[in-house]
Amino acid sequence: MQTLAFIGMPGHVELIVLLLIVLILFGKRLPTAMYSVGKSITEFKRGASEEGKDDSAEENEESSRTPEKQEN
Numbered sequence: 001m002q003t004l005a006f007i008g009m010p011g012h013v014e015l016i017v018l019l020l021i022v023l024i025l026f027g028k029r030l031p032t033a034m035y036s037v038g039k040s041i042t043e044f045k046r047g048a049s050e051e052g053k054d055d056s057a058e059e060n061e062e063s064s065r066t067p068e069k070q071e072n
Contacts, residue, residue, distance in 0.1 A: 010018070023030075 026033075
C-alpha cells in the first residue's frame with residue numbers, strides 16, 4: 001500500500017494533462033484574466049516609479065530649505 005507521502009512530484013505527462021484540463025475549463029476567460037494581470041503589473045510599476053520620484057523630490061526640497069531664524 002502506497003501512501004500520499006511517497007507519491008512524489010508529477011511528471012511531464014501529468015503536467016500536460018493538467019494544463020489541458022485548465023485550458024478546457026478556463027479557456028474563454030484566460031484572455032481577460034491575462035489582460036487584467038498585465039494592467040495590474042503596469043499600474044504597480046507606475047506606482048512604484050512615482051513613489052521613488054516623490055521620495056527623491058521630498059529629500060531635495062528638505063535639503064534646499066534654509067532654517068529660519070528664531071526670535072527670542
